[in-house]
Amino acid sequence: MNATWSRFNITSIVLGFAFLYLPIVLLIVFSFNESKLVTVWGGFSTKWYVSLFHNQGLMDATWVTARVGVISATVATVLGTLAAITLTRYTRFRGRLLFSGMVFAPLVMPEVITGLSLLLLFVAVGLDRGFFTVTLAHITFTMCFVAVVVQSRLVSFDRSLEEAAMDLGAPPVKTFFQITLPVILPAIISGWMLAFTLSLDDLVIASFTSGPGATTLPMKIYSQVRLGVTPEINAACTILIAVVAVGVIIASIANKRREIQRQLDEQAAQRG
Amino acid sequence: MTNIAATAAPSAKTAAALPTRVVKGFVDRLVIIIPYLWLLFFFLVPFIIVFKISLSQTAISMPPYTPVLDFKDGVSGFFAGFRALNFDNYTWLTQDALYFNAYVTSLIIAGISTILTLIVGYPIAYGMARAPATIRPTLLMLVILPFWTSFLIRVYAWIGILKPEGLLNQVLLATGLISQPLVILNTYTAIFIGIVYSYLPFMVLPLYSSLEKMDYSLIEAAQDLGCPQTGAFWKITFPLSLPGVVAGCLLVFIPAVGEFVIPDLLGGSQTLMIGKTLWNEFFSNRDWPVSSAVAVILLLVLTIPIMFFQQAQAKAQEQGR
Numbered sequence: 001m002n003a004t005w006s007r008f009n010i011t012s013i014v015l016g017f018a019f020l021y022l023p024i025v026l027l028i029v030f031s032f033n034e035s036k037l038v039t040v041w042g043g044f045s046t047k048w049y050v051s052l053f054h055n056q057g058l059m060d061a062t063w064v065t066a067r068v069g070v071i072s073a074t075v076a077t078v079l080g081t082l083a084a085i086t087l088t089r090y091t092r093f094r095g096r097l098l099f100s101g102m103v104f105a106p107l108v109m110p111e112v113i114t115g116l117s118l119l120l121l122f123v124a125v126g127l128d129r130g131f132f133t134v135t136l137a138h139i140t141f142t143m144c145f146v147a148v149v150v151q152s153r154l155v156s157f158d159r160s161l162e163e164a165a166m167d168l169g170a171p172p173v174k175t176f177f178q179i180t181l182p183v184i185l186p187a188i189i190s191g192w193m194l195a196f197t198l199s200l201d202d203l204v205i206a207s208f209t210s211g212p213g214a215t216t217l218p219m220k221i222y223s224q225v226r227l228g229v230t231p232e233i234n235a236a237c238t239i240l241i242a243v244v245a246v247g248v249i250i251a252s253i254a255n256k257r258r259e260i261q262r263q264l265d266e267q268a269a270q271r272g
Numbered sequence: 273m274t275n276i277a278a279t280a281a282p283s284a285k286t287a288a289a290l291p292t293r294v295v296k297g298f299v300d301r302l303v304i305i306i307p308y309l310w311l312l313f314f315f316l317v318p319f320i321i322v323f324k325i326s327l328s329q330t331a332i333s334m335p336p337y338t339p340v341l342d343f344k345d346g347v348s349g350f351f352a353g354f355r356a357l358n359f360d361n362y363t364w365l366t367q368d369a370l371y372f373n374a375y376v377t378s379l380i381i382a383g384i385s386t387i388l389t390l391i392v393g394y395p396i397a398y399g400m401a402r403a404p405a406t407i408r409p410t411l412l413m414l415v416i417l418p419f420w421t422s423f424l425i426r427v428y429a430w431i432g433i434l435k436p437e438g439l440l441n442q443v444l445l446a447t448g449l450i451s452q453p454l455v456i457l458n459t460y461t462a463i464f465i466g467i468v469y470s471y472l473p474f475m476v477l478p479l480y481s482s483l484e485k486m487d488y489s490l491i492e493a494a495q496d497l498g499c500p501q502t503g504a505f506w507k508i509t510f511p512l513s514l515p516g517v518v519a520g521c522l523l524v525f526i527p528a529v530g531e532f533v534i535p536d537l538l539g540g541s542q543t544l545m546i547g548k549t550l551w552n553e554f555f556s557n558r559d560w561p562v563s564s565a566v567a568v569i570l571l572l573v574l575t576i577p578i579m580f581f582q583q584a585q586a587k588a589q590e591q592g593r
Contacts, residue, residue, distance in 0.1 A: 005402050012395030013403070013411065019392070020418050020472060023429035026439060030432065083307035090304060099304075102311040104585045105578055108523060110530020112547045113567045116554065117318030120564065124321050140314040143307070148585075173299060201422045204532050208554075218424050225424075225537065229431055237425040244420045252413065 024241065031234035048235040058236060061220040064131065065200060068216060072138035073195035079139065080146025080195070081188055087147065088154040106144040114141055115208030122209065129211030137209040138199040145198060146191035153187030186255050193251055197244055319571070326564035329358050337561050361565035371549065371566065375573060378546040381460065381535075382528035385467035389475045389524050390517065392468055397479035397516075398509075401486070412480070419473045427466055427537050434462055434538070458540025466534035471527070475520040482516030483509075515584070522581040526574055546570055 031049075035042025052058060083103055090096070106114065118137045119129070127133055157180070165175045181188075203218040210216065217240070224233055328337045365371045400411045418426065433439045434457040441453040456462050486509065494504040510517075532547035539545065546566065553563040 005399075005404065008395075009399035009402050013399040016392070016396035016399075016472075016476075017414060019469070020415070023426060023433060023469070024418065024421060026433065027425065027429040079307050079310055082303050083311075086304045086307060090300070093304060095308070098316075099308055099311070100586060101582055102315050103307075104582045106315060108526040108578060108581055110527055110532075110547060110570065110574070112530050112532050112550045113322075113571060116550065116563060116567050117322045118314065120321045120325055120560070121314070121318040136314065140310070143310070147307075197420050201424065203424050204551075218422065221424060221428070222533075225428055225431070229428070229435075233428065237422070237428065240425065241421045244422075245417070248417065248420055 027234055028238045028241065031231055031238040033231050033234075036231065048231040049239075052232055052235045052239075055232070057215075058217070058220055061215050061217045064214055065217040068131065068135050068138060068206075068214075069196045069199040072135045072142060072199050073192050075135075076139045076143040076195040077146050077188060077192045080143040080191055081150050081184075083143065083147040084150035084154055087151050103144050103147050106141050107148065109141075111202070111204035112208075115205040118205065119208040129209060129214075131210075131214040133209045133211065134206050134214055134216065137205050138195075138202065141202075141205060142195035142198045145194050146188075149191040149194060150184060150187045153184045157183055186258060189251060190255070193247060200240070200244070322564045322567050325561055326361055326568050327358055328561050329360070358561075361561050362569075364562065365565055365569065370544075371546075374544045374546045374549045375569070377544050378529050379573070381463060381467075381545060382525050382531075385464050385471075385528055386521050386525040388464060389468045389471055390521060393472055393475035393479060393520065396472075397476045397483055400476070400480050401483035402488075408484075415473050415476050415480075423470060424533060426470055427533055430462070430466055430469065430538060431457065434465070457538065458542060460539065460543055462538035462540075463535050463543060463545075466538045467524070467528050467531065470534065471524040474523040478519035478523065479513060479516040482513045482519075486512050515588075518580075519584050519588075522577055522584065526577050526581065529574060530570055 030041075032044050032046065033040075033042055034045035034047070083099075087100060087103065115137070118133075118140065122129060122133045122136075161179050161183070162175050165179045166172065170178065201218065202216075203222050206216045207219055207222075210219065217236075221233055221236060224230070325337055396415075400408065400415070403411055431438075435441070436453045436455060436457070438457070440456070441450075444450045445453065456465075490508050490512075491504050494508055495501065499507065530547040530550075531545065532551050535543055535545040535548045536551070539548075550563050550566045550570070553559050553566060
């Protein structure tokens with residue numbers, strides 16, 4: 001098959017990746033621009049990063065976003081994993097169709113609808129809008145993404161491992177924590193990271209469900225973008241990209257090492 | 273699950289297995305019930321509330337609507353409430369051409385952008401699927417990586433490129449290809465670019481996963497039998513990748529219809545899309561009942577594609593087993 005990797009294939013990949021990455025690269029480059037005009041190069045400077053750290057509103061928003069992200073991603077990972085187990089393991093129970101519908105629909109639901117409906121729920125039950133409501137909203141829409149990621153790992157999971165553990169007398173809960181959990185852990189970790197970045201990224205749902213004092217970073221960036229494009233926003237975006245990139249790289253290295261270790265263990269087990 | 277534990281346990285161990293089974297049944301139920309209740313309360317119930325409020329009247333208060341169908345009045349009051357239901361918001365939506373146009377333009381924009389994304393994404397996915405197996409994981413990673421960076425940031429990046437004094441115009445003017453700067457920002461063209469760019473990974477990933485599984489000896493066989501390359505593509509490759517095409521198109525089309533950030537930042541005030549209309553109705557006009565009615569109709573419009581998506585997901589889940 002390698003022989004058929006034609007020039008056409010290579011060209012389309014190169015062009016495609018250029019299209020995907022060029023805007024981001026340009027954004028990063030112009031965050032180091034001396035000039036206030038974002039598109040005219042006036043020499044290298046890090047002054048926008050300095051002014052960024054003196055922007056109290058932006059720093060507050062960053063702190064809110066980080067807390068919302070960590071809390072919502074953690075809760076969403078627990079709920080999403082439970083939902084994934086339900087989807088793969090329990091094929092027959094009352095209301096299963098509704099359940100799978102509720103897991104898959106939020107993946108494609110326009111954010112304006114999710115945001116509006118959650119806001120109206122919070123108003124109806126009398127919850128004050130703020131940090132707590134944004135977190136609840138983020139848990140709800142990110143748990144479905146976690147469920148899909150974990151489910152894809154569970155589907156390929158070898159059930160005989162669990163059966164063996166239970167035959168040897170391990171209670172189901174112990175079996176889960178000692179056998180199932182370690183195997184699906186990479187998927188759970190990438191689920192958590194996905195939930196965290198989705199939460200970090202979200203503007204629409206946060207705008208609907210947030211209240212005074214709980215302005216998230218995307219909301220702050222959005223309100224500044226509406227006033228005009230400034231290198232300071234470029235700097236803020238660059239830092240966000242850097243944080244996510246470092247996280248993804250660490251996670252993928254860790255994942256790879258675990259995968260290699262697992263293969264070695266399996267080989268050892270087969271030989272032994 | 274319970275069956276496995278029960279049949280596997282030898283009869284001598286039955287006594288010991290019994291409490292285990294009781295625990296197991298309880299745990300099973302908990303595993304299902306917790307996410308189920310959460311989704312019911314935070315996903316399904318909110319839709320019912322949206323529907324309820326779309327039938328109420330706008331009022332100058334907080335919250336800005338008059339409640340309808342309130343259980344506080346008891347069952348009889350609840351049914352009496354049906355007569356007081358207010359369909360004015362829906363009549364209003366059908367009478368004002370603005371809303372109708374917004375729905376139609378949204379569907380058309382989403383449709384065109386989906387086709388454009390497919391055209392851009394297919395060669396990329398195809399190239400990835402045919403790449404040497406050793407570099408495929410890296411390519412896959414490179415497609416996913418932009419997805420991890422903020423949507424807002426990626427849309428924002430395009431403003432600097434598409435502006436009249438932006439980078440694209442600077443490059444084109446410098447090379448002498450154009451003499452006047454192109455007006456792209458704040459037009460529908462900018463929205464197309466924004467949607468194709470932002471949703472490209474959603475198209476490439478399902479396409480790649482169905483193209484990767486394909487048996488390429490089929491194409492070699494076709495070519496051996498004298499089928500030209502393009503003919504082999506349309507007769508074999510494309511039909512076999514159809515599940516990926518369908519999944520990718522739905523993943524792009526459905527969210528694109530209700531998209532807010534892209535039309536707002538790249539489309540300017542002249543372009544009309546329903547997500548933006550809903551946002552303005554809610555945040556600028558503070559008309560909660562009308563924005564709820566807009567959401568209900570948008571949801572109805574999207575019901576069919578969403579059901580297709582769900583079916584495709586359920587099918588994929590079955591096949592993975």
